[in-house]
Amino acid sequence: xxxxxxxxxxxxxxxxxxxxxxxxxxxxxxxxxxxxxxxxxxxxxxxxxxxxxxxxxxxxxxxxxxxxxxxxxxxxxxxxxxxxxxxxxxxxxxxxxxxxxxxxxxxxxxxxxxxxxxxxxxxxxxxxxxxxxxxxxxxxxxxxxxxxxxxxxxxxxxxxxxxxxxxxxxxxxxxxxxxxxxxxxxxxxxxxxxxxxxxxxxxxxxxxxxxxxxxxxxxxxxxxxxxxxxxxxxxxxxxxxxxxxxxxxxxxxxxxx
Amino acid sequence: xxxxxxxxxxxxxxxxxxxxxxxxxxxxxxxxxxxxxxxxxxxxxxxxxxxxxxxxxxxxxxxxxxxxxxxxxxxxxxxxxxxxxxxxxxxxxxxxxxxxxxxxxxxxxxxxxxxxxxxxxxxxxxxxxxxxxxxxxxxxxxxxxxxxxxxxxxxxxxxxxxxxxxxxxxxxxxxxxxxxxxxxxxxxxxxxxxxxxxxxxxxxxxxxxxxxxxxxxxxxxxxxxxxxxxxxxxxxxxxxxxxxxxxxxxxxxxxxxxxxxxxxxxxxxxxxxxxxxxxxxxxxxxxx
Numbered sequence: 001x002x003x004x005x006x007x008x009x010x011x012x013x014x015x016x017x018x019x020x021x022x023x024x025x026x027x028x029x030x031x032x033x034x035x036x037x038x039x040x041x042x043x044x045x046x047x048x049x050x051x052x053x054x055x056x057x058x059x060x061x062x063x064x065x066x067x068x069x070x071x072x073x074x075x076x077x078x079x080x081x082x083x084x085x086x087x088x089x090x091x092x093x094x095x096x097x098x099x100x101x102x103x104x105x106x107x108x109x110x111x112x113x114x115x116x117x118x119x120x121x122x123x124x125x126x127x128x129x130x131x132x133x134x135x136x137x138x139x140x141x142x143x144x145x146x147x148x149x150x151x152x153x154x155x156x157x158x159x160x161x162x163x164x165x166x167x168x169x170x171x172x173x174x175x176x177x178x179x180x181x182x183x184x185x186x187x188x189x190x191x192x193x194x195x196x197x198x199x200x201x202x203x204x205x206x207x208x209x210x211x212x213x214x215x216x217x218x219x220x221x222x223x224x225x226x227x228x229x230x231x232x233x234x235x236x237x238x239x240x241x242x243x244x245x246x247x248x249x250x251x252x253x254x255x256x257x
Numbered sequence: 258x259x260x261x262x263x264x265x266x267x268x269x270x271x272x273x274x275x276x277x278x279x280x281x282x283x284x285x286x287x288x289x290x291x292x293x294x295x296x297x298x299x300x301x302x303x304x305x306x307x308x309x310x311x312x313x314x315x316x317x318x319x320x321x322x323x324x325x326x327x328x329x330x331x332x333x334x335x336x337x338x339x340x341x342x343x344x345x346x347x348x349x350x351x352x353x354x355x356x357x358x359x360x361x362x363x364x365x366x367x368x369x370x371x372x373x374x375x376x377x378x379x380x381x382x383x384x385x386x387x388x389x390x391x392x393x394x395x396x397x398x399x400x401x402x403x404x405x406x407x408x409x410x411x412x413x414x415x416x417x418x419x420x421x422x423x424x425x426x427x428x429x430x431x432x433x434x435x436x437x438x439x440x441x442x443x444x445x446x447x448x449x450x451x452x453x454x455x456x457x458x459x460x461x462x463x464x465x466x467x468x469x470x471x472x473x474x475x476x477x478x479x480x481x482x483x484x485x486x487x488x489x490x491x492x493x494x495x496x497x498x499x500x501x502x503x504x505x506x507x508x509x510x511x512x513x514x515x516x517x518x519x520x521x522x523x524x525x526x527x528x529x530x531x532x533x534x535x536x537x538x539x540x541x542x543x544x545x
Contacts, residue, residue: 061434074346092444093437102438109435111428122428125421126440174439
């Protein structure tokens, strides 16, 4: 399908000519992409292709100017990012979160010494009141019922799979309009990965717009409806995932067929 | 076995070091910096308290709060207009903060000398009298020190563990990036935490003011001692700060009772031994 067909939709998120720098090294070079409301988009690519940097620019972890403190990931980006027609450049990560974009960071980044319940409460930090928070908690536990018995455990005591569930559940607690998932399958066994994939699918079907960054291209393409293949910080290929799955280059380079 | 009075003095010192060290660790855990002028906030707190009680005649529990609020506010200004500006993300940031806060030591001591004068001031008339307990007696002032320290510590415990702000502070201390991804404004939290840390120092200074003397240079010793307490307890651990403060306070007074001049030598040797056995401190997480 030619890209102009897709471009005719009303876009929820739009990245225009994004460059992400760490010191003077560019990790993302002139990348543009867009995500529609309700979409499930995946960003694929090899390690270091610039996928995570792109997500970090959207969520504000990488700042629009030279990095300020409080962020372990120091870097900055050039270009323009629009969310629902409003420019996100220059907003802090906290402000961007309050606009309805929640990122589940790579490596989960749970609060290790907080209990699972407290981790989820931090996820609901932007919720106005306790009732709303309780409702979010119930919803998150419907998606991840395994966590019900572990609410009192410290996050660091959980297994890798459970930690990943907490990370996503924490993201859901804010009831985001858009969920950015950074390598959620990393380090999980095939069974757990499958389980998690189903949960993510459910989240998307519930109406949350999802952007999934994956090194595991097969997983990304199976779940999402639209995909971007990123190479050397640029979009090398994009299209409906059904088309990408049959693309010879994608097959050879990412699916190992 | 030293007399009871020595143990009580140890407890009083512990109270100071605990409150000071707690504030420093709290600041360190969120801002990632050591405020070398922490002791001068202690000193300024003592002066604010002194003038609130003597010149304004405000009852002393209220004066204590005023001291905390005013000096805490000063801490917020220092964070906003000095520390935040020099704490750039590169490796030099930490060095700049160290230099800036060391400069503040001299600035605050000089300013206090000019404004308040260098002669010693006393507040012994606040809460006079002693509680007679048969074999020994304790002054009401010392009892007040312990009670107020307890109140402050319990308040901090409740704030950190049972409020939304407390949850945000703990989250930001563990994973600042993840905290900001969920809407926590870590920069604003830094201001608040710096305010709390300096307010704690100021209140420690105020509580101790009636027991000791007040002059512009009283901040140095409590600062060094609470720094030692932090190192013993493990940098970054609030429990460690409290336990380290307790250990140091008692050590200081009990060792001084037996050895007078050598007490500080013994103190530092003990600290070195603790660190040789547990380099991460008593409550610090070991680095893997």
